[in-house]
Amino acid sequence: MNNRPIAMRDAFLDRICQTMAEDDRIFFVTADFGSPVLDRIRAQFPDRFANVGIAEQNLINVSSGLAIEGFKVFSYAIAPFITMRCYEQIRVNLALLSEVRPMNVTLVGVGAGYSYVVSGPTHQCYEDLTIMRALPNIAIYSPSDHVTTAALFDQCLENKGLKYLRLDAQVLPIVYDSAVPDLARGFNVHRSGNDVCFVATGYMLHTAMKVADELAASGINVGIIDLFDISRFDADKLQVALASYAGIVTMEEGFRGRGGIDSMMFEFIARRGMNTRMFNIGVEGGYRFELGTRIELHEQVGIGPQAVIASVTEFMRTLPTTAERSMSYSNN
């Protein structure tokens, strides 16, 4: 396996570039957003590369038109812009039209969460999971390293339909250095624990790992699940994976309580009648303008490692003990 981490986008674009040579139905459209690998695509496949300029509405519309002509389209821009600047175009010309016309479009958004650290709230992205979840017909992928990202390429190419892939803009450490996670399952049990399990997505998987290590040093073993397929994970298997825990802690680099994976997991445990309690780690409050490192910014909004340790420790105090849980089972 790869042992040197690279940018998620380069891992993904590299797979596109390789495959475009064999598959003349792949079309790449960007909204004036680049990368060194993109320069190769532009040079090698000028007929199947288009830069629409700073025009995300047209990015989606042109992608839609290409898709109904049978092209497998990859549309590429900064995450907040490719989701929110052109949401109506995504709704009408992708999600809605795909009910009637076969379409294969992958929206690749770079800059999940705070990954554009010093660019401020316009370029940071804390709402995309929420609004993309609101649309039917779109698969949402939120990988935590470049290995998963590269592996998701085949999934995006083969699966007809619409996909949104949210990528981190920074180079993140490799999580999957020995094996690619099971993509069909949509999540990966990173480690098992007692009492509490973290369900994290994207960058927050790394925070979850850091927090779990610190808790382990004080004798607390938590489970960690990497949820990288937000929309089509294997729900039965996820229920089994979470069944033994008294508490679940969701972790996302998005606004808390506004329809992200926190809301999704609340609905999940309620629908499935699971006997578990939940706590959510997500961005507290509104838009902020402070400068700092990513971790400093995270600590300010309640999602940094120290903030997470404090709130998780507090949450764990409120959980029923194992004995109490078995009592409540027998009372049922």
Next chain:
Amino acid sequence: MLRQTTNDEYQGHPMISHELSSLPEKAKWVWRETLKVHRHAPETRIASSLSPIEIFVALYYGGILRFDPQNPREEQRDRCIISKGHGSICMYPILADLGFFPASELDRVCKAGGFLGGIPDPIIPGYETVNGSLGHGMGVGTGVALGLKVKKSDRSVFVVTGDGELHEGANWEAFMFASHHKLDNLHLIVDDNQISMLGQTNNIVSHSSLTARLQAFGWDCTEVDGHDVLAVREALLSMKAKSEGKPKALLARTKKGHGVPSLEGADLAHIMNPKPEWIDTVLEANNE
């Protein structure tokens, strides 16, 4: 009077063309049928569906578009993207007449069990895209035109918009893109009836020099009397024949509510529903 021909010029693709002299009569027939649809489906937008009748008659009966009613998404068709959704109810009788679906569907417009709604959906045979939300057809049509070029197809794309929906900025993103990419297989037809929902477009946000604006965006742009069906056909024919590396636009000067007294040209024509008795009177006065 009407004849159906297979034109070898189109590589065996069936194309319906009609005696030119019958086109005005066909336009009048569509006008009557559209009013009849509105009479029993008052939820439809009648005024904006009367202004583009000659445009659609020229496209579909004038030998401009290649299409196969039995196989509406067939690869060898020309793509006609109708962006002004609500204002294309006149397409219902046209598509039924051409055999895209049974004429009995016209009795079920806006009724449970039917598929012809107040705003046409892409489930209707003959409609390519979603059009209820305005300002989308141009951009999607541009992507289709680019795709056809890359596939080395010589098929054409026609996008029909209203003038009001050109207030949507996404159109202008597409205009820039289309001329930059020299998409001379792309044709825009503007049903320029100069009225949107709340009045004259020129009093809302001025459109007064649309031709000059499109030319400044690198488009080949001509104007025509949009209610002279033979002139529209002629303009479309010469437009389609041009391949000079420029996308092409036709501004069809039309009247909203065309031919219906009290509706034609009224500022609020878009949201006016003539009473059934008035439609009967108008139809009677315009009997064959």
